[in-house]
Amino acid sequence: MLHAILEDLRRRGHSWTIAQGVSTRFAGDAAVLHVDSTIVDRAYVDYGLSFPLCLNIGVTDISKSRVSMARVAPHDGWEGPVIVKGVLNCGGLPESRLNHRAARARRPLPFPNARVMKEYRVFDRVCEVPPEVFSDPDLLVERFLPEIVPDGFALRYWLFCGDYDFCGRFVSHDRIVKGAGVFRGEPCPVPDDLRERRKELGFDYGKFDFAVHDGKTYLMDANKTPGRVPTDAGEVASMPRMADALERMIRSALA
Numbered sequence: 001m002l003h004a005i006l007e008d009l010r011r012r013g014h015s016w017t018i019a020q021g022v023s024t025r026f027a028g029d030a031a032v033l034h035v036d037s038t039i040v041d042r043a044y045v046d047y048g049l050s051f052p053l054c055l056n057i058g059v060t061d062i063s064k065s066r067v068s069m070a071r072v073a074p075h076d077g078w079e080g081p082v083i084v085k086g087v088l089n090c091g092g093l094p095e096s097r098l099n100h101r102a103a104r105a106r107r108p109l110p111f112p113n114a115r116v117m118k119e120y121r122v123f124d125r126v127c128e129v130p131p132e133v134f135s136d137p138d139l140l141v142e143r144f145l146p147e148i149v150p151d152g153f154a155l156r157y158w159l160f161c162g163d164y165d166f167c168g169r170f171v172s173h174d175r176i177v178k179g180a181g182v183f184r185g186e187p188c189p190v191p192d193d194l195r196e197r198r199k200e201l202g203f204d205y206g207k208f209d210f211a212v213h214d215g216k217t218y219l220m221d222a223n224k225t226p227g228r229v230p231t232d233a234g235e236v237a238s239m240p241r242m243a244d245a246l247e248r249m250i251r252s253a254l255a
Contacts, residue, residue, distance in 0.1 A: 030052065031048050057202075063089070064086070081124050084139055084140070152174075166236065170185050
């Protein structure tokens, strides 16, 4: 998604480059801390601080154990269905890719203990979860809170860049709403408490996945390197308006 925004800025006369790693230093008016891993190394943060503006400079940990608002602990009173996830963003796939790249270059693995978890497991009752799952630091147990609609199940998402945002809802025939199962998308409002959560987590740019259950908002996932929302899933966010917001942030930082 960021590349779509940057290409729009290029058409307006801006220039940009990708700094891969921190060994080659570039000067510029702004930067985006766009490291595709759950935990960001401090060296990237220090690099970002050298710019007048660095988006997401405060977002260095998006592990589900830090982000989730639906975490279940043993004997906390929740008895309903739960879903077991890995604490790493995107099931640990970004860390796996970086490890593979390092191994091919015969460099030390940056995330030697990363575990990939491609599929999530759902239990109808929390008492069915094996005790060792709760004690595993790489796993997280969440309340399973699918939003039930007349024709399926829904999951909401919120995309934002600076003061521009777009909130939508994906509807799927599957109770785990993702990928190929989605057949419809539609806009919806952003809950006020989610805006407060964004401030707490320090996000300037990104995407939140969340659920609304019995009138309460539950943030499930926070992503600082989101991909494009499929255009066939209904109304989507405007990349030009996101680019407008990024321009406004740059001008404000340089004023």
